[in-house]
Amino acid sequence: MATKKNPVKDLFFKDSGPKTKKKTKKTSLYVILIFIAIQFSPILFLSTTYNYFIDQGMEPDTAQAATSGWLIFIAMGIGFAIAMFVVFRDKKFFDIWKGKKLGLWWSIGWGVLGFLLLLIGQSIAALIEVAIGIEPGSENTSNLVSIAEVVPVAIFAVVLFGPVMEELVFRRVIFGSLNQTTNFWIATAVSAIVFAIVHMEFIHILLYFTTGLILAFLYQKTKRLLTPIIAHILLNGYVMLIQLNMDSINRFIERMEQLEQMQFIFRLFFN
Template sequence: MSFILISRNKQFWDVFKGEKASIGASIGWGIIGFFLVFLGQTIGAYIELALGIDMGSENTEAIMSVTKVAPIMIIATVFLGPVLEELVFRRVIFGSIIQNYNFWIASIISAIVFAAIHMDFTHILLYTICGMIFAFLYHKTKRLLTPIIAHVLLNGFVTFIQMNADKFQI
């Protein structure tokens, strides 16, 4: 329903001036973005460890416990969640703020809101880093497709690892 309402307003998608990246470049940046987010989360995890914060997200654990009981949840976790979150946090929040402020202000505010909505305040740094990288990807390519790809890959990777954690134990 939301997409029908959005599609009626053609200007909704025109956040940035200038030419959008090609679909191929956007997909490539989405894949690169996954690795950027992974690197960002690794750095963030080291910072958290230095601050005495234990690894492991309550948000991820809660989603995975539901997913193990109802595997159909994988579709929501890996695909629907990232699409809706990118639409809300990158297009609506970041896209609205960047109309009047610079990239840094828009990305920090939208990333903190993104982090807060996950209700895992112990790891707010990790979610904020992800949000800022997703905002960078959107800003870089001017296409929402790019952070969606990176977000889907991230959630797919985390879901795969979590669902198969017993197989990876040493």
């Protein structure tokens, strides 16, 4: 008698041996629990850490940023290390696709190309959001930039630890698992919605869906999680670089405009 498949039971692993299924399911569960712990564990140390910085003579706003920055860095750093230990113990954790994986260098190349696709996709999504009345800009990004200005090591959490953990959770566990029991679009939609909820920016669901769509495409295209990780790291790094140097960029633009005006005046009088 044929055994019916249970998509809920098989959510975290593809069809394989019983032991492999059980181990991969546990690994996926551990990754999710680690991610949840990263989000909530800093709450336990907020008061103590904040009071420490206040005692050091910091202003309340600076102490708050320093508290957030150091707790984010420590929590994500520890979570990242534990997650790497857990996932690399399970040799079948990344083997969820049928067919051969794309070569390593091609996968890296697709990661760089994916970064460019993310810039284009997010720009289009942002224009659509503005057209329907949604104000541009991410409060979450602004907060992280403010924190990074006070605690520079927090940049590691934003640019490295965060993208790796998010790709493990949203692309490998959620999208990768659902894609085996549903289809690409449903898996992408669910992972994007959860991604937006976690970042507390549901109003920008179109932006998150576009990002999730491109990252999911990269994952499915190369069959390597490394590819969306590279694209995600490059995107976060680019955003942080631009935001942290926005004053210098504005001054450069102003100087270029002044130079153009001077050149116009020069041509006006001497041509």
